[in-house]
Each structure stands twice: as C-alpha cells, then as structure tokens.
Amino acid sequence: MSDEARLENLAKRLGARAAERLDVAATAQKVVERLREQPVRRIVWVQQTWLRIAAALVVVVGGAVAVRQNVVRSHAAHPAHLVADDLSDLSTDELRDVLATFDQLIRTDSGAVPESSTDLHELDAQQLRAVLRSLEG
Amino acid sequence: MAHPLPRPETSGDAALILAWQSGDEQAAAELVGRHARPLARFLAGAGAPDADVDDLVQETFIRAFRSVGRFRGQCQFRTWLLTIGGNVLKDFGRRAARRKVLPLDEAVRDVTGDPHEHAEAREAEELLAAGLQKLPRLQREVFLLRAQQGLEYDEIAAALATTPGAARVHYHHAVRKLKEIVE
Numbered sequence: 021m022s023d024e025a026r027l028e029n030l031a032k033r034l035g036a037r038a039a040e041r042l043d044v045a046a047t048a049q050k051v052v053e054r055l056r057e058q059p060v061r062r063i064v065w066v067q068q069t070w071l072r073i074a075a076a077l078v079v080v081v082g083g084a085v086a087v088r089q090n091v092v093r094s095h096a097a098h099p100a101h102l103v104a105d106d107l108s109d110l111s112t113d114e115l116r117d118v119l120a121t122f123d124q125l126i127r128t129d130s131g132a133v134p135e136s137s138t139d140l141h142e143l144d145a146q147q148l149r150a151v152l153r154s155l156e157g
Numbered sequence: 158m159a160h161p162l163p164r165p166e167t168s169g170d171a172a173l174i175l176a177w178q179s180g181d182e183q184a185a186a187e188l189v190g191r192h193a194r195p196l197a198r199f200l201a202g203a204g205a206p207d208a209d210v211d212d213l214v215q216e217t218f219i220r221a222f223r224s225v226g227r228f229r230g231q232c233q234f235r236t237w238l239l240t241i242g243g244n245v246l247k248d249f250g251r252r253a254a255r256r257k258v259l260p261l262d263e264a265v266r267d268v269t270g271d272p273h274e275h276a277e278a279r280e281a282e283e284l285l286a287a288g289l290q291k292l293p294r295l296q297r298e299v300f301l302l303r304a305q306q307g308l309e310y311d312e313i314a315a316a317l318a319t320t321p322g323a324a325r326v327h328y329h330h331a332v333r334k335l336k337e338i339v340e
Binding site for chain 1: 214218289332
C-alpha cells in the first residue's frame with residue numbers, strides 16, 4: 021500500500037468514533053428546537069450592520085471636519101485678520117497708537133513713506149478705522 | 158489516489174431544503190439525520206475535541222439553516238455544510254483560545270476495548286490528527302474533503318471558492334507534509 025493510500029485510509033477512520041457516538045436523532049431534535057426558539061436574528065443583524073455603518077460615518081465625517089478646521093485655522097492665523105477683528109473694540113486713542121505703530125514700521129521698512137502721517141491726529145475714529153483697513157489690504 | 162465515496166442523495170436534499178424554507182421542521186430534522194455523522198467526522202478530523210463535537214454539529218446546522226437562502230447549489234448541500242463546519246470550528250478555536258480552555262488530553266479521553274489494540278490503532282490516527290493541525294486551514298480542509306469525505310476536486314473547488322487545479326495543489330502539499338509527519 022502506497023504512503024498516500026495509507027494516509028487516505030487513516031483519514032477515513034479519523035473522527036469515526038466521534039461520529040459513532042453522536043446521537044443523530046437527539047441532535048436533530050435539538051437543532052429543530054433551537055431553530056424554533058431562536059428565530060432568524062435578521063433584525064439584530066441589520067441593527068448591527070447599521071450601527072457599524074453609522075460608526076464608520078462618524079469617523080469619516082469627524083475626520084473631515086477636523087481636517088477642515090485645521091485648514092481654516094491655518095488660513096485664519098494671518099496677523100492682519102487678527103488686527104481687523106479687534107478694530108471695532110479700540111478707542112480713538114488706541115487706534116491712533118496702532119496707526120502710529122504701523123507708521124513706524126513702514127518708515128523703518130521703507131524710506132519712501134511721506135511725512136503726512138502727522139495728520140493722523142486730525143482724523144476721527146471712523147476715518148482711522150478706514151485707514152487701518154486700507155493698510156491691511 | 159482517493160476513491161470517492163458514493164454521492165449522497167442530492168436531489169432529495171434540494172427537496173428537503175425547499176420544504177424547510179416553507180416551514181417544514183421535519184425536513185430540517187431529516188437533513189440533520191442525513192449529514193450529521195459525516196459532519197461529525199469532518200469536525201473531529203479537523204481538530205474538534207470529542208466532547209464538543211455534538212455542540213459543533215448543532216451549531217453548524219443552525220448556521221446552515223439560517224443562511225440556506227444563500228446556498229445556490231454550487232456544490233452539494235453536504236459539501237457546503239462541511240465548509241460551514243470549518244468556519245464554526247474556527248470560531249470555536251478563537252473562543253477557546255480567549256477562555257484558555259485546553260482540549261481534553263488524549264490520555265483522559267474515553268477508552269473502551271483492549272487497551273493495547275486500542276493504543277496501536279490510535280497511534281497512527283493521532284499522528285495524522287496532530288499532523289493535520291500543523292497544516293494551513295485550506296490544506297487541512299482540502300485534504301479532509303478529498304481523503305476523508307471522498308469528494309472530487311471540482312466539488313471541493315466549488316465549495317471553497319477556488320479552482321480544481323488549486324484544490325489539487327493544496328491536496329498534494331498536504332499529503333507531502335503529512336507523509337513527513339506520520340512517517
């Protein structure tokens with residue numbers, strides 16, 4: 021007998037005792053009873069499936085929102101916008117100080133700025149805000 | 158070379174499946190009666206502890222009856238049932254590993270008859286059973302479906318969603334490895 025045939029003979033005997041011990045009629049009875057007691061759990065399966073889909077959506081949408089916020093925050097980090105946001109809270113004197121600081125900065129960066137900045141004291145709050153906004157570009 | 162066993166009465170299976178789907182519990186019981194023993198042999202051969210074979214057979218039939226709507230007759234009902242049994246056994250193994258429950262030791266299993274004869278008869282089977290546990294699942298199942306259940310390669314391939322050629326290759330790899338282990 022070849023090795024392969026011997027293996028096949030052994031395989032045919034494998035599990036034979038377990039099969040002989042099995043009470044087939046009792047097993048059939050138990051299976052039928054379990055099928056009767058536990059109807060198809062399709063609803064549970066559907067619920068679980070929807071829960072999984074919902075969880076996946078939360079992860080995807082949450083991730084997208086987080087990424088979007090990061091992008092918006094990186095754009096919002098421009099200093100000029102921060103200045104503009106605060107303008108309405110400043111008093112006339114504070115606006116003049118800000119403009120004077122701007123003026124100082126511009127004068128330091130470029131000698132081409134005219135001396136007319138001294139006229140700032142004659143402007144009211146609204147005009148000063150308009151000047152500041154125009155400087156922001 | 159394996160000599161396939163006579164095919165089970167597949168046309169009868171189809172009628173019983175239809176009857177079960179129409180609510181005939183007796184048809185389900187009849188299907189269990191036809192296929193429970195070959196399923197038990199397959200499960201035991203694939204490594205199911207003897208004490209759990211009954212439960213695993215029941216669980217396999219429960220799963221099969223609940224998903225019988227997905228059975229398209231691509232293979233025999235029994236072959237499809239055996240592949241479900243393979244999945245049930247895999248899940249059982251995972252649960253057992255989590256609970257750290259070890260299978261019964263061979264030495265404390267039920268032993269009847271002449272001990273010497275029994276030991277001799279079991280030695281080779283135990284070697285084969287141990288060898289089967291060392292094979293990849295696909296090779297193990299192909300080997301059992303072919304050598305133990307006597308199925309043709311095309312039937313095995315249909316059940317395991319592979320090709321007959323691939324099933325043949327898995328079988329020959331399994332035989333080669335098992336020869337080394339058993340010898």
